[in-house]
Amino acid sequence: MARILIENAVKKFGDFVAVDNVNLEIEDQEFVVLLGPSGCGKTTLLRAVAGLGMLDDGRILIGERDVTYLPPRDRDISMVFQSYAIFPHMKVYDNIAFGLRMQKAPKKIIEERVAEVAELLHIETMLDRYPSQMSGGQRQRIAVARALAVESKVLLMDEPLSNLDALLRLEMRAELKTLLARLATTTIYVTHDQIEALSMGDRIAVMKNGRILQYDHPTRVYDRPAHHFVGGFIGNPPMNFLPALVEKHEGKLTARIGTFRITPEAMLNSALQAYEGKQVIMGIRAENMEALSIPADDALEVEVMVLEPLGAQNLLTIHVGQETLKVSTHPDFTAKMGQKIWLRFPSSKIRWMDKDSGRAIVPDLEKVMA
Amino acid sequence: MKSQKWLPYLLVLPTLLYLGVFFAYPMVSALQLAVRADVSYLPLRVEPNVAAARGDVLAMQTVVEILDRVRGEELLPNGRTRPIFWFLVRGESVSGEVVTGWANQQNLFVESRTESTQARVISGESASEWTLQHINTMFNDFRFRSAIWNTFLMIVVILPIQFVLAIIMALLLQAQPRGTTLFLYVYAIPLGISDLAAGLVWYALFTQRGFINSALVGLGIIDTPFIFIAAGREGWIFLAIVLAEIWRATSIVMVIVVSGLQAIPREYIEAGEVFGASVWQRIWTIVLPLLRPSLQVALILRTILAFQVFAVVIAISGGEVFTVLANETYRWYDRGDWGYNNPNVAAAYSGLIMLISLGISFFYLRAVRTQEEVAKA
């Protein structure tokens, strides 16, 4: 078992920078998810760790060993491929035993290991068959079994669930999570599915355009996105964003949306001071707004465009100026199209972001302490 | 995909008709030519009359005894008549019995129509019959054994080298060095070179005053040119032909292998890499087994084409000192100064080549079946 350290990793394809100066530290036995839209460089980064495509710059350490330029077979890794890459000309048994055979493991050990992982993944009855006779879910299990059989320090998974249908994906997600928790290998898991990332990862690294925008625990990534993009990418519905103007009003720093004023948390004052007279972005999650059917002083008057009852909640679509907001309410809250309602924004749930860089405006810790 | 009743058949019809006329029909008649012979027999008549019933049948050149004769008349197309002699003859029939019956003067050689007591059968009705005569001629020809031996030896020597070379070319292209497209073009050039041109190119290298001797003498390795192509130097001729064929016909295998290789998902090879296989192990345990269907097709195609090789042999050796099956087909057919002008034996050679080709294709298809196919069956 080993920790993984990626330092200043750069990978280019011609002029295109796929991985742009990435730093990432993964603890021993940690399960880290690389999350991002397609083309963000997450798979390229994973492949660099695997040794399938060398970095143009930077270093990769597995354990204490620098593996930057080593071929995959010298890295002590194993991998589950997106298309599974189960060899069609080998029986399931031979597929699972492949890695061990390449390590020239004794026959007896191979037999034991294959039996063990086959049992773990409930495919012990299929060992004598060819993959062409298998369903997608079964192939997925074979791919995982093959990766586990070699007992490598590091397990890499490249969108392993993306080729399964929705129901099977849910089932495998839970199964993989319990399995990996038990095995305690260091795992890097690439996905573009934010729910998968939130539900499985110990930590999530959100990537865009070859850079890591945020690397944190799932709850924090969800709750305190470090970047406008992260808030918009994660969560369903994504985080709502409204432009607001930072102003002094009656001696207090406020953010104004139209004529409606919000007072940010006091701990942000020093950080927001710099934005006085400028626009910032205010972000808030759908479930963090309070919808009222009667007017209140501290609530913004809005008009309901659409109401979607989703069972556990009702989802309202609302226009504020040019912007659209999604608000989730208790299922008992009903409103008609065009009806006026009032929204309350709890200041502790509001995240502020720089309009140009998209970065979250965070409390200036030194000043807050002082 | 559309489904329609008659249109697809209409569209396919020209091809099927074409292949029927210019492939199926000649194929059948090739086999027929090889095992049929035109022969003439003289059927005897029970009475001295062309309209009389036929009796026993005599072979050509049978000598018969004349027992009796009558002078009859034959009706000519212009309405007139002319005299014609009918003979009652006795002789040995085709089936070996002594028989008697009537025959007229047109079919017999008689010295004197009125005096002779003996005659010889010289014509009759022509018929076509099954015969092994052409096949025997082929088997007994003094060149037959060397033709078949050389052809097989060529295939056995050339094919493995070609496949290794083609696989190496394909793997090199797969590694995508800079200039891959250029390499690919160069490797594909021989695809369009005829066996005659290839033969001439390699003749230029191997002939007495050719490039190999030029280089050897120029470098001072030998003093006088070595004569590669001459009677008694079949080994050198064979080498020149083998090199020419490898040079010319590896491209087709390369193209088939490259397209087979392109169809193998990269992830299979990467999985091999990740799970610890070295380059050689990846080639042996992953690439080659997955290439099997492509290799099989290439093998069949190349074998069939190898049986048709002919102009290379003539261009390099002149076709006399060294021969192959297709060359013999040509020699037996050829109506020129060098050929035997015997289409039947030529057809026997064609038929032989066809049978061997089909046999080998069938063998490959059975023997090189993938394990998967065996498992499914």
Place this chain on the structure above:
Amino acid sequence: MNALKRRDLPEEQRRALRRQLLRRSGVYVAAIVLCLWILIPIWLIATMAFSTPADVRAFPKPFFPNPISTDTITFFLNAEGILSSTANSIIVAMLTFILSTIVATPAGYAISRFVFRGRDAIRLGILSVRAFPIVILAVPLAITFINLGIYDNVFSLALLHTALVLPTSVLVIASVFASVPYELEEAAQVFGCTPFEAFFRVVIPLTLPGIAAAGVFAFVTSWNEVFAAVLLTLTNRTLPAQILFSLNKASDPFKFAGGFFMLVPSLIFIFFIRRYLFNMWGQISK
């Protein structure tokens, strides 16, 4: 590869990098060696073709044409029967090109587009024709052509050459059509084309290069074919048949210039259809 220059790199990595560098240079060396294997003989025959006849007869032979001369080529072209047989070759190859395209295109379209009873059998049947040494059929065809009185005729040779290329053409053209989604044709029909218009306005423009490539391949096959050509013609010989026929009495300059002359079209044609080669043979191996 600049990483090799880094001093702080552990030995293990330096070794891996060196091995990689070695492998990559190995790939280049091997690729270039194989290129030379193919190109050097072509270079040498070209040298002969562009040397003076005296140089061609000389020993040791020059490895570069010096001086460059077209005398040898001119000598070859002026030899008896060469120009007329070249004309014959072009006619036969063009006829093969046209005939095979006309016959094979509908069949290729039907196989790639329609589901009909016997489709697989027909496809397999056409494919299995390739398992026969078709050229060998020249013997009975020659007899038939003599009986029909069309022996020694460029048209009858083109008929045989078409049979020779037809299976390949059908399958290649089928794969070319298969690469154009049927939805495009349907879309054209939805927007008011008749099925015929849809075929000619949408499918043909998209598939023309591929069909032409199949045709060029037919042309090259016919241009190169010797066996049937010598069997089926006597006075109206094609170029390969004429050269083969003259070999016994030909001089070296004739042979070398002839070899080069026959080889040039293939250099050009393969260049033009190189993109389609894999399309062609890839399909056939399925």
